Amino acid sequence: MKLRSIELALSGAAQAAAFLTEVWGMAPAAIVGNIHYLRGSGSFPYLVALQESAEPYVRSTTFVCSAERLTQLKRSVTEAGLPARPVTSDDPGGGHGIEVELAEGELLRFLTDAGEVAPIDGADLPVKLTHVVFNSIDAEATGLLAEKALGFRVSDRTKGMVFVRCNDSHHSTAFARAGFASLNHIAFEMADMDAVMRGIGRLRDQDMAPAWGPGRHGPGANVFAYFIAPFGPVIEFSTAVEKVTDDYQPGAPDDWTWPEGRIDQWGMSDKDFSGLRAAEDKFRHRRDWETGSLDALTEENH
Numbered sequence: 001m002k003l004r005s006i007e008l009a010l011s012g013a014a015q016a017a018a019f020l021t022e023v024w025g026m027a028p029a030a031i032v033g034n035i036h037y038l039r040g041s042g043s044f045p046y047l048v049a050l051q052e053s054a055e056p057y058v059r060s061t062t063f064v065c066s067a068e069r070l071t072q073l074k075r076s077v078t079e080a081g082l083p084a085r086p087v088t089s090d091d092p093g094g095g096h097g098i099e100v101e102l103a104e105g106e107l108l109r110f111l112t113d114a115g116e117v118a119p120i121d122g123a124d125l126p127v128k129l130t131h132v133v134f135n136s137i138d139a140e141a142t143g144l145l146a147e148k149a150l151g152f153r154v155s156d157r158t159k160g161m162v163f164v165r166c167n168d169s170h171h172s173t174a175f176a177r178a179g180f181a182s183l184n185h186i187a188f189e190m191a192d193m194d195a196v197m198r199g200i201g202r203l204r205d206q207d208m209a210p211a212w213g214p215g216r217h218g219p220g221a222n223v224f225a226y227f228i229a230p231f232g233p234v235i236e237f238s239t240a241v242e243k244v245t246d247d248y249q250p251g252a253p254d255d256w257t258w259p260e261g262r263i264d265q266w267g268m269s270d271k272d273f274s275g276l277r278a279a280e281d282k283f284r285h286r287r288d289w290e291t292g293s294l295d296a297l298t299e300e301n302h
């Protein structure tokens with residue numbers, strides 16, 4: 001199971017795409033109708049889709065997996081009673097699978113047989129997405145739901161977040177204890193720490209300072225630099241997230257405390273709490289599709 005892409009709807013999709021290619025460092029992948037697709041250097045056909053819309057919202061977050069894993073998911077999602085439907089993707093790479101709505105409206109799409117593309121060179125390109133984090137009213141319940149209904153695993157719990165993995169990367173998603181449900185941020189995996197630092201430099205050239213960072217997190221130990229994108233959401237340059245084994249023991253909030261005055265390992269940067277909070281409120285989840293049967297039991301009997 002791999003995190004592949006996020007599909008957003010917003011007003012000003014073309015301007016957002018221009019920022020992500022000209023400043024942030026992505027490469028254009030395709031424009032189909034009113035959707036701009038942007039890619040990184042890795043083998044996924046795109047990482048971000050931006051669809052023109054009057055209102056900003058998250059259409060979906062897409063994972064790719066094997067046919068066998070998809071069959072398991074159909075069963076576990078059906079057993080959990082979550083709203084879902086079968087889907088065939090029209091996005092670059094195609095593929096087919098299911099779309100699922102979690103309890104607080106988070107929309108996750110799982111595809112199999114999705115095509116990949118040849119990697120491209122570019123030391124400043126993000127390689128891929130490394131995590132997409134959501135704000136939750138009840139992050140604890142949502143983390144447990146991701147375990148039960150999706151077969152994900154909680155890696156760590158802190159005072160602020162429940163970190164969840166879907167492979168050996170410490171987290172591909174997380175649920176922030178925010179009191180409301182929305183997109184918290186999108187993190188791009190950079191090739192190395194130099195690529196993160198050069199990214200901060202590119203944004204400084206546009207008079208954009210990090211809203212938090214550079215720094216190194218506790219859980220996952222990844223390097224980070226968060227920015228508030230001109231088109232609304234919080235986006236992050238990240239690198240070097242920890243790999244974990246199946247027997248990783250989840251930490252509890254008391255295992256992840258900081259000395260007075262610290263909120264990351266380096267302690268070299270301030271955090272714009274109110275700016276980040278406002279940006280995290282902009283992209284809510286919106287399901288614009290009807291649910292349908294996943295035929296989980298039929299398929300199992302084949």
Ligand SMILES: [Fe+2]
Nearest residue numbers: 131185187236
């Ligand atoms: Fe992050």
